[in-house]
Amino acid sequence: MPQLEVYCTVRNCHYWADGEHCTAEKILVTTDAIGRLYPESVDAAEAQDIVRQHGPTEAEKCYDTCCKTFTPRDGAKPAGTPAKMAGKAQRLATRH
Numbered sequence: 001m002p003q004l005e006v007y008c009t010v011r012n013c014h015y016w017a018d019g020e021h022c023t024a025e026k027i028l029v030t031t032d033a034i035g036r037l038y039p040e041s042v043d044a045a046e047a048q049d050i051v052r053q054h055g056p057t058e059a060e061k062c063y064d065t066c067c068k069t070f071t072p073r074d075g076a077k078p079a080g081t082p083a084k085m086a087g088k089a090q091r092l093a094t095r096h
């Protein structure tokens with residue numbers, strides 16, 4: 001398997017580390033639709049089972065996908081509400 005560096009901005013995730021690094025050994029990325037079907041406990045180890053049940057999934061845009069490995073850090077609070085964070089992301093995107 002190739003080594004892969006995963007950069008992530010989700011600071012309240014258990015696997016997040018300084019420098020916007022993901023420290024998880026494996027992550028499962030899937031579509032939002034599939035992510036919503038399964039409980040939090042379903043993760044990378046179940047990837048083949050998900051494909052057996054639903055077939056390969058397709059997304060049209062990056063924002064149709066999610067990290068199913070996300071685990072809230074104990075006691076961590078999000079830096080803002082989803083609406084506030086969306087506003088910040090939009091302002092950041094207009095700078096580039």
Ligand code: SF4
Nearest residue numbers: 008013016022067070
């Ligand atoms: S597990 Fe997912 S959400 Fe958590 S740090 Fe890694 S990439 Fe980000």
